[in-house]
Amino acid sequence: MKVTVSRTAHFNAAHRLHNPNLSDELNKKIFGKCNNPYYHGHNYNLTVKVTGEIDEVTGYVIDMKILRDIIQKHVLDKFDHKNLNEEVEEFSSLNPTAENICVVIWQLLRNQLEEKFDLKVILYETERNFVEYPSI
Ligand SMILES: Nc1nc2c(c(=O)[nH]1)N=C([C@H](O)[C@H](O)COP(=O)(O)OP(=O)(O)OP(=O)(O)O)CN2
Numbered sequence: 300m301k302v303t304v305s306r307t308a309h310f311n312a313a314h315r316l317h318n319p320n321l322s323d324e325l326n327k328k329i330f331g332k333c334n335n336p337y338y339h340g341h342n343y344n345l346t347v348k349v350t351g352e353i354d355e356v357t358g359y360v361i362d363m364k365i366l367r368d369i370i371q372k373h374v375l376d377k378f379d380h381k382n383l384n385e386e387v388e389e390f391s392s393l394n395p396t397a398e399n400i401c402v403v404i405w406q407l408l409r410n411q412l413e414e415k416f417d418l419k420v421i422l423y424e425t426e427r428n429f430v431e432y433p434s435i
C-alpha cells in the first residue's frame with residue numbers, strides 16, 4: 300500500500316527569461332515583461348510529494364523532518380533570495396522558466412532520496428501559474 304507524504308516550502312527569487320540565441324527583439328516579443336534586463340522577482344511556492352510504502356516499525360513513509368531538511372539544504376539554501384540567472388549554476392545556460400526551475404528542483408531532490416520513493420514536484424510561480432514534474 301503506497302502513501303504520499305507532502306511538504307510545502309517557499310522561496311523568493313529574481314530571474315530574467317531570455318534566450319541568448321535569439322535577438323533582443325524576439326526575446327522581448329516572446330517573454331515580454333519577463334525579459335526585463337534588470338530582472339524581476341516571484342514568491343515561489345513549492346510542494347514536494349514523496350510516495351512510498353509505510354515502514355512497519357515507524358509508521359512513516361519518510362520522516363517529515365528529514366524531508367524538510369533535504370528541501371532546506373538542497374533547494375531553499377540554493378534558491379532563496381537569489382538571482383537565479385546570475386547566482387544559481389544550473390541556470391547559467393538554462394532559461395529559468397517555471398518549467399525548468401521545477402525540473403531542476405526535482406533533480407536536486409531526486410539525488411537525495413532513496414530509489415524506493417517516487418517523487419513529484421509542484422511549483423507555483425504566481426498564485427495562478429504553476430507547473431508540475433513529472434507530468435503524470
Ligand atoms: N510556460 C510558461 N509561461 C510563462 C512563464 C513560465 O515560466 N512558463 N513565466 C511567465 C512569467 O515569468 C510569470 O510567471 C507571469 O507573471 P504574470 O503575468 O505576472 O502572472 P500572474 O499570474 O501574476 O498574472 P496574470 O495577469 O493573472 O497572468 C509568463 N509565462
Ligand SMILES: [Zn+2]
Pocket residue numbers: 314333339340341
Ligand atoms: Zn518571472
